[in-house]
Amino acid sequence: MSAADRADVVRRARELLGRTIVGHGVTVRITEVEAYGGSEDPASHAFTRTPRSEIMYGPPYRLYVYRSYGIHLCANVVTGPSEIGAAVLLRAGEVVDGHDLARLRRGTPPGRDVQLARGPGNLAQALGITLDDLDTDLLAAHGDDGDSGFTGVRLGPEVRTRRRIASGPRVGVSKSVDVPWRFWLEGDPTVSAYRRSPRAPAT
DNA sequence: CCAAAGATCGTG
DNA sequence: ACGATCTTTGGG
Numbered sequence: 433m434s435a436a437d438r439a440d441v442v443r444r445a446r447e448l449l450g451r452t453i454v455g456h457g458v459t460v461r462i463t464e465v466e467a468y469g470g471s472e473d474p475a476s477h478a479f480t481r482t483p484r485s486e487i488m489y490g491p492p493y494r495l496y497v498y499r500s501y502g503i504h505l506c507a508n509v510v511t512g513p514s515e516i517g518a519a520v521l522l523r524a525g526e527v528v529d530g531h532d533l534a535r536l537r538r539g540t541p542p543g544r545d546v547q548l549a550r551g552p553g554n555l556a557q558a559l560g561i562t563l564d565d566l567d568t569d570l571l572a573a574h575g576d577d578g579d580s581g582f583t584g585v586r587l588g589p590e591v592r593t594r595r596r597i598a599s600g601p602r603v604g605v606s607k608s609v610d611v612p613w614r615f616w617l618e619g620d621p622t623v624s625a626y627r628r629s630p631r632a633p634a635t
Numbered sequence: 636c637c638a639a640a641g642a643t644c645g646t647g
Numbered sequence: 648a649c650g651a652t653c654t655t656t657g658g659g
Contacts, residue, residue, distance in 0.1 A: 466642070468642075475642070476642085477642075477655095480656080480657095482655075482656070483655085484654085484655060484656085498642085498654090498655095499652095499653070499654060499655090500641070500642070500643055500644095501640095501641060501643050501644085501651080501652070501653080502641090502651075502652035502653030502654065503643070503644075503651065503652055503653080504643050504644070506642065506643080508642085521642055523642090551643070551644070552642070552643075553643050553644065554643090554644080602642070603642070603643090604641085604642055604643070605642060606640095606641085606642095627643090629641095629642090630648095631640085631641085
């Protein structure tokens with residue numbers, strides 16, 4: 433992966449901030465993401481090219497879903513270009529539509545909406561994303577029935593966010609711990625807490 | 636075949 | 648600090 437490719441995945445990660453993603457009737461405004469640098473990033477699933485990570489080497493703006501710790505699902509946007517293996521993990525967001533459905537899926541009481549999509553596992557759950565959604569084209573045009581009743585997963589249009597973007601090390605990774613490829617909207621209450629991997633090398 | 640690790644989360 | 652829970656991966 434060239435320096436230009438690294439700059440690319442970082443730019444795409446930052447461009448996802450403030451953008452909406454709709455998942456099975458719930459809309460979330462993305463507030464926190466992490467960039468993963470493909471075959472040359474030891475922290476990336478694409479570091480070893482296997483059947484699971486193959487999708488990361490495919491065309492951009494497809495959905496990569498994986499099971500984490502046997503319990504949660506995490507949603508990523510493959511950012512391309514093909515054969516690079518770059519992707520962006522969606523870490524947190526603010527539910528802006530479909531609150532009732534999101535609360536139902538998450539089992540959180542009203543008044544705790546800030547945590548509906550805080551953390552990658554929670555975000556995917558709020559959006560109702562499952563492994564069936566793997567490889568969804570996130571930019572495909574909707575059907576002719578308009579937005580109401582749409583049951584798939586799609587990204588909304590790019591936005592120009594007014595918020596400052598902060599950055600820092602990625603959460604939970606045990607390798608390349610120093611790489612500051614986590615990006616979030618500064619001061620947003622839906623951003624998840626930083627947690628260093630327990631397996632990260634001591635400083 | 637088996638064992639281990641893991642881009643997490645909630646509770647204690 | 649710890650346990651839940653399961654798929655993928657790599658070694659023998």
